[in-house]
Each structure stands twice: as structure tokens, then as C-alpha cells.
Amino acid sequence: MLVNLQGPWNDLAGRLGLLLIPHYNNPIIFFALMLVVVGGTAVLTTITILGRWGWLWREWLTTVDHKKIGVLYILIGLIMLFRGFFDAMMIRTQQAVAVGPHSPGVLGALHGYLPPFHLDQVWTAHGMIMILLAVTPILVGLMNLIMPLQIGARDMAYPYLNALGLWLTAASAALVMIALFVGDFSHAGWVGLAPLTELAYSPGVGVDYWIWAIQIGSVGTTLAAVNIIATIIKMRAPGMSWFRLPIFTWTSMATSIIGLTSFPVLGVALSLLTLDRYLGTHFFTAGLGGDLMMYTNIFWIWGHPEVYFVVLPAFGFISEIIPTFSDKPLFGYITMVLASFSIAGVSWLVWLHHFFTMGAGPNVLAFYSIATMLVGIPTGVKVFNWLFTMYRGRIRLEVPMLWAIASVLLLIIGGMTGMMLSIPAINYIVHNSVFVIAHFHTMFMVITFASFGAIVFWWPKVFGFKLDDRLGRLFFWLFSTGTALVFLPMYTLGLMGMTRRLDYISHPSWWPLLLIEVCGIGFYLVSVFVFLGMLYISFRDRAKYAVTEADAWETSRSLEWLTNTPVPFYNFAVTPIIHAVDEVAWRREKGTLHQQPERYTDIHMPKNTGVPLIISGFALVCGFAMIWRIYWLAAASFAAIVALIIIRSFAKDTDYIIPAAEVEQLERDARRHPHPLEDETPESLGIGGGALPPDSGAPAAGRHND
Numbered sequence: 001m002l003v004n005l006q007g008p009w010n011d012l013a014g015r016l017g018l019l020l021i022p023h024y025n026n027p028i029i030f031f032a033l034m035l036v037v038v039g040g041t042a043v044l045t046t047i048t049i050l051g052r053w054g055w056l057w058r059e060w061l062t063t064v065d066h067k068k069i070g071v072l073y074i075l076i077g078l079i080m081l082f083r084g085f086f087d088a089m090m091i092r093t094q095q096a097v098a099v100g101p102h103s104p105g106v107l108g109a110l111h112g113y114l115p116p117f118h119l120d121q122v123w124t125a126h127g128m129i130m131i132l133l134a135v136t137p138i139l140v141g142l143m144n145l146i147m148p149l150q151i152g153a154r155d156m157a158y159p160y161l162n163a164l165g166l167w168l169t170a171a172s173a174a175l176v177m178i179a180l181f182v183g184d185f186s187h188a189g190w191v192g193l194a195p196l197t198e199l200a201y202s203p204g205v206g207v208d209y210w211i212w213a214i215q216i217g218s219v220g221t222t223l224a225a226v227n228i229i230a231t232i233i234k235m236r237a238p239g240m241s242w243f244r245l246p247i248f249t250w251t252s253m254a255t256s257i258i259g260l261t262s263f264p265v266l267g268v269a270l271s272l273l274t275l276d277r278y279l280g281t282h283f284f285t286a287g288l289g290g291d292l293m294m295y296t297n298i299f300w301i302w303g304h305p306e307v308y309f310v311v312l313p314a315f316g317f318i319s320e321i322i323p324t325f326s327d328k329p330l331f332g333y334i335t336m337v338l339a340s341f342s343i344a345g346v347s348w349l350v351w352l353h354h355f356f357t358m359g360a361g362p363n364v365l366a367f368y369s370i371a372t373m374l375v376g377i378p379t380g381v382k383v384f385n386w387l388f389t390m391y392r393g394r395i396r397l398e399v400p401m402l403w404a405i406a407s408v409l410l411l412i413i414g415g416m417t418g419m420m421l422s423i424p425a426i427n428y429i430v431h432n433s434v435f436v437i438a439h440f441h442t443m444f445m446v447i448t449f450a451s452f453g454a455i456v457f458w459w460p461k462v463f464g465f466k467l468d469d470r471l472g473r474l475f476f477w478l479f480s481t482g483t484a485l486v487f488l489p490m491y492t493l494g495l496m497g498m499t500r501r502l503d504y505i506s507h508p509s510w511w512p513l514l515l516i517e518v519c520g521i522g523f524y525l526v527s528v529f530v531f532l533g534m535l536y537i538s539f540r541d542r543a544k545y546a547v548t549e550a551d552a553w554e555t556s557r558s559l560e561w562l563t564n565t566p567v568p569f570y571n572f573a574v575t576p577i578i579h580a581v582d583e584v585a586w587r588r589e590k591g592t593l594h595q596q597p598e599r600y601t602d603i604h605m606p607k608n609t610g611v612p613l614i615i616s617g618f619a620l621v622c623g624f625a626m627i628w629r630i631y632w633l634a635a636a637s638f639a640a641i642v643a644l645i646i647i648r649s650f651a652k653d654t655d656y657i658i659p660a661a662e663v664e665q666l667e668r669d670a671r672r673h674p675h676p677l678e679d680e681t682p683e684s685l686g687i688g689g690g691a692l693p694p695d696s697g698a699p700a701a702g703r704h705n706d
Contacts, residue, residue: 012632057610062163062610064160064163070142071145074141076141081135084126091123093521095505095517097112098112098503116503117187121206124185124186124187124206127189128214133173133217135448140165140169148235150559152571152576152578155605156228164612167220168616175212175216175620179206179213183204186202186206189501194292198276198284208277208628212624222263228252237575237577238575239578239579240578243333244578247316248558249316258312262306265301265302269298283295300352303354311443313447314447320457324556329557331391346374346378349374353369356424357427365424373422375418379411383408383412398469402476403450407449414446417435430494433494434498437494441490445487461560461561461566468541471534475527482524485516485517485519550562550565568666600664601660601663602663604657621633625637
């Protein structure tokens with residue numbers, strides 16, 4: 001039976017009557033709402049004035065091209081990264097101004113400017129967004145973008161499912177953004193601390209937003225993992241044996257295995273919690289026969305492998321960037337592959353170190369302590385291999401290389417503090433302190449730095465022009481300074497006894513270090529504007545930064561640098577035959593890098609479809625309806641999802657053929673006009689539209705919808 005709910009409820013509108021009961025009144029929320037309304041109106045108006053709705057539907061909203069899907073994943077991740085950053089800015093400034101018993105309070109807060117109920121939601125949103133809706137989409141997007149090119153594939157194994165995974169992720173992000181204005185978000189922490197997530201302690205809709213956003217997004221991530229694994233296994237070019245795969249492809253495989261096996265575990269934990277909140281079961285209610293530690297175990301059985309789910313792709317980025325700008329092969333290729341899968345395997349054996357203080361026996365603590373330390377061995381192998389790759393290499397400190405080297409330095413710091421935390425005696429001292437938070441953020445900064453390096457590194461391959469070098473370097477140094485100023489004081493504060501999730505600081509002696517953190521946030525804020533300026537100026541002056549050669553960096557090594565720049569919508573005119581791990585470097589040495597094929601063959605490509613977007617729209621409606629207990633709407637939208645899936649399963653006209661003669665003509669035009677910048681349209685930017693003259697008409701076959 002459905003549980004009895006506090007507050008208004010009716011069959012038609014569910015719990016929407018709760019919107020009439022304000023939980024807090026803060027101008028910050030109103031400002032954010034106005035920002036979204038004004039910004040959204042400006043974007044929609046611009047698209048309408050330019051007459052781009054048809055183009056947007058054909059080229060982006062219905063695309064199944066892995067490159068465009070990768071770009072959209074990254075776009076979602078960057079938007080949510082900025083949202084998570086502003087949450088972090090509020091957290092740090094609140095702590096800096098709420099120091100000491102005489103610190104004033106405004107906007108309903110006793111100290112500072114954020115009341116505890118509001119701040120708890122900010123904590124939860126920040127953690128959940130940064131991990132699941134910022135970092136994860138950026139990494140999945142880069143894997144979508146680059147991995148098929150590295151193995152010589154035309155597209156992903158399941159283009160339709162690839163698009164569905166993207167739009168489910170977008171629906172998850174949309175739910176989190178809706179929660180900012182319609183209702184509340186969870187105040188139980190990003191991990192969903194039991195029993196705070198139980199209905200008795202969280203009677204509002206905040207926890208429900210958290211549950212359904214994660215559930216919908218995790219389905220999308222699982223689909224992406226299935227697709228990546230299938231693509232690597234089944235769609236490698238001739239000659240690409242397992243030990244000719246680029247390291248980034250290997251880390252994509254290891255990451256996807258973790259994702260495929262761990263995200264269903266998270267789904268189980270949240271499903272049990274959903275039953276507690278909706279049907280009145282008590283799986284996690286200690287006073288009614290449940291066990292709250294069961295939730296903690298299940299959550300971290302997912303949670304710690306998920307840490308390596310996001311770290312391993314970053315290791316792959318570094319492993320591609322450092323050899324390119326050292327002009328050397330990657331040192332220890334086999335050991336790097338073994339290290340990646342060793343990390344993935346050991347990641348399943350360390351979850352209990354997240355709650356060493358729960359009172360387990362010494363044998364249990366010793367096992368998980370040793371297992372945690374074991375992760376450092378393959379990670380250390382990677383660090384030494386990167387250093388040996390740079391040793392005696394012709395190092396060029398291009399912007400991607402700066403990000404990669406900084407990532408390695410942060411990894412060393414994060415690894416050393418991780419080894420400290422793996423010792424139960426030390427863990428007892430600093431547990432639940434900001435020392436742990438600083439370690440965790442250091443590891444995520446490894447991912448962030450590597451991701452920015454990867455974006456700059458592969459940008460010209462996708463779009464056909466480089467990003468502005470001067471602003472790229474300025475962005476790097478501002479961001480690096482912000483990282484040092486925010487997280488180094490946090491280590492010190494943790495050792496001084498500052499615990500996490502504080503809305504009020506009782507020790508005035510901590511204020512100078514908190515002020516340094518705010519200064520670091522200021523550097524981050526400036527770096528955001530520099531990053532946006534870099535994108536704008538680079539696009540404005542794209543003719544100046546244009547890349548006409550396939551290899552934008554001249555010393556790149558892996559297969560994605562063999563195809564045209566920017567990448568045409570069919571990736572490779574002729575499926576390449578692979579001879580070595582570093583295929584492009586091998587061809588460069590043999591003098592065959594620019595050799596043209598003797599003949600062309602027909603190319604089989606998937607058609608665009610709007611079904612994934614529509615299904616995800618219904619998933620968004622279903623999630624919103626379940627959050628507000630509008631059961632008739634949830635049932636109707638779920639039935640629509642099932643109906644669409646069934647109807648799509650009968651579709652036959654899902655692909656098309658590009659004739660060989662047309663492929664040959666497209667390649668000739670691309671070589672003759674590598675950059676049609678004089679009359680450039682969005683189709684000519686390479687991501688799906690190809691490096692083609694706007695009037696060639698060739699991509700039109702790829703814009704068919706079913």
C-alpha cells in the first residue's frame with residue numbers, strides 16, 4: 001500500500017500543493033531563476049531569429065553520430081560543472097563569513113547568508129552534480145568522441161542506444177535543475193545518508209528528486225557502458241589486435257566494465273529506498289527491523305568502483321597526451337594495460353574503507369586497509385611510465401601537456417594522502433574531516449585537469465581549428481592557482497579538526513585559512529570567464545586557428561589523427577588496416593601517412609532518429625510525476641515509453657548507404673577545400689556534417705529521420 005503523506009495530496013495534482021508552503025525565502029533562488037529565464041529566452045529567441053529550429057532538430061536533437069553525441073555529452077557536463085561550481089562558491093563563502101559567535105546573519109540565516117536547510121541542499125546538489133552530472137558526462141562524451149576513431153570504426157555498435165543514453169543523462173540533469181525552482185532538493189548528502197533519506201526524516205520531495213535523477217541518469221550511463229564494450233570488441237579495424245589498441249581505448253574498456261557492473265548495484269540501493277518511501281517498507285529503518293548500514297554497504301559497493309570509473313579515462317587522456325608532446329612511444333605499454341585492469345579489479349575490494357569507524361573487527365579493517373594500499377601499486381606503475389615516457393623526450397609544453405603534467409603532480413599528492421587514509425589508525429583521527437574532502441577533491445582535480453587537457457588536445461580534430469593558446473595558458477594558470485589555494489588549506493584545516501558540512505565555524509582561528517579558500521574560489525571564478533572567452537575568441541577567429549593537416553599537433557600517434565580534420569560524418573573514407581600500436585607514427589616513419597586509397601567502397605551508416613529524445617522526454621515527465629506522486633501521469637508516461645520502445649523495435653528503415661562514387665567525390669572536395677571558412681555553416685565544423693562544402697548535399701543522407 002502507498003504510504004500516508006504529510007501535507008496536501010490529491011489524485012489529480014499529487015503533492016503539488018506543497019509548492020504553496022515555502023520552505024525558505026532566499027533571493028539567491030530568485031536570482032538563479034531570473035538568470036535561467038533570461039538566458040533561456042535569449043537562446044530560444046536567437047534560434048528563432050536565425051531560423052535554426054529545423055537545422056537543430058535534424059543535425060543535433062535527432063543525431064546518432066557518435067561525435068555529435070560526444071559533443072552534447074560534454075556540453076551537458078560543462079553546464080552542470082558550472083552549476084556545481086556556483087554551489088561550491090556558496091559553500092566556501094558561507095563558511096568564510098559564518099565564523100565565530102558574533103558573525104552576523106542575513107537572508108534568514110543565524111550566521112552568514114545561507115540557512116542550514118538551504119545549505120544542506122547545496123551540499124547535496126554540489127556532490128551529486130559534480131560526480132554524476134559533470135565529470136561523468138564529460139568523460140563519457142570524450143569516450144564517445146574519440147574511442148571509435150581510435151579503433152577505426154564508423155560509429156558506435158548501437159547508435160540508437162547511444163543517443164538514448166545521452167538524452168536520459170540530459171533528463172537527469174533537467175530534474176536536478178527543476179528542483180532548484182520547483183520544490184526542494186535532498187538535504188541528506190550526495191550519498192543519501194540513512195536514515196535521513198527515510199520519509200519520516202525527509203517528508204518533502206527533495207530526496208525523491210535525488211532518487212529519480214540518479215536512477216534515470218544511471219540507466220543512461222549503463223547503456224553507454226554496454227555500447228562502448230560492444231564497440232571495442234566487435235568494431236575494431238582489420239589488423240587492430242587487442243594489443244594494438246591505444247591506451248585510452250583500453251581505459252575506456254576498463255571503465256565501461258566497471259560502469260556495467262556497478263551502476264546496477266546503485267539502482268538496487270535506490271530501489272530499496274524508493275520502496276521505503278513509497279510503499280512503507282523499512283529496509284533501512286533500524287527501529288523497524290531494517291539496517292541502515294546495509295544501505296551504506298550497498299551504496300559504497302557502487303561508490304568506490306565509481307571513483308575509478310571516472311579516474312581511469314583521465315589516466316587514458318594523460319597516456320595519449322604525454323607521448324604526443326614528448327615525441328616518443330608510451331613507455332611500458334603492456335604494463336599500462338595490466339595496471340588499468342588491476343585498478344578496475346581492486347576497486348571492488350576497497351569499499352569498506354569509507355566507513356572504517358563503524359566498529360568492524362581488526363581482521364576486517366586489515367583486509368580493506370591492505371586492499372586500499374594495493375591500488376597504489378598499479379597507479380604508481382602508471383606514474384613511473386609517464387615519467388619514463390618524458391625522460392629524454394623532445395618535450396613541448398603545449399597547453400594539453402601543461403594540463404597532463406599538472407594532473408600527474410596532483411595524482412602524486414592525492415595518492416600519498418590516500419595511502420594515509422588507508423591506515424585505519426589515521427582514518428579514525430581524520431574521519432569525516434575536511435582532510436578527507438581535500439583528498440577526494442584532489443583526485444577529482446586529477447580528472448578535471450586531464451579532461452581540460454583532453455578537450456584542448458582533441459578540439460582541432462573535431463572542429464578543425466585550435467583553441468587560442470594565450471588564453472589557454474592563462475586559463476591553466478588561473479585554474480591551477482585556484483586549486484592550490486582552495487585545497488591545500490583544506491588539508492591543514494582537516495588536521496586541525498574541522499569536520500565536513502559545517503554551516504557555522506565555531507573556531508575563529510580557522511578564519512585565515514577559510515579566507516585563503518575564498519581567494520582560491522575567486523581565481524576559479526576568473527578562470528571560468530577566461531575559459532568562455534577562449535571558446536568565443538577561438539570560434540570568432542577560427543580562420544586564423546584553422547588546421548588543414550590531419551595531425552593537428554604534428555607528432556600525434558594514434559589512429560584518430562589519420563582521418564581528415566575536421567572528422568567527416570563517416571569517419572574514414574576507407575576502413576584503415578592497422579600495423580602498429582601507434583599507427584599514425586608508424587605510417588609517418590614509413591612515409592605512407594598521406595597515401596590515398598586505390599579505390600573506395602560503399603559506406604553503411606545509421607539514420608538519425610528522434611525516438612531517443614522523445615523517450616527521454618517521457619522519462620523526465622515520469623520522474624517528475626513520481627517525485628510529486630502524480631501517479632496517473634507517471635503511469636501514462638511510462639506506458640508511452642514502453643509503447644515507443646515496442647514501435648521502434650519494428651522499424652526497418654534505420655540505415656542508408658553512401659555510394660562509393662559519392663565517397664570519392666566527398667574526399668576530393670575535402671582535400672581541395674579542407675576549410676570552407678569563407679561560407680561556413682554549422683555543418684562544416686566536422687562533427688557529423690563533415691569537412692564538406694555547404695552545398696555539396698552529401699550529408700543530407702545522414703539527416704534522414706525515422
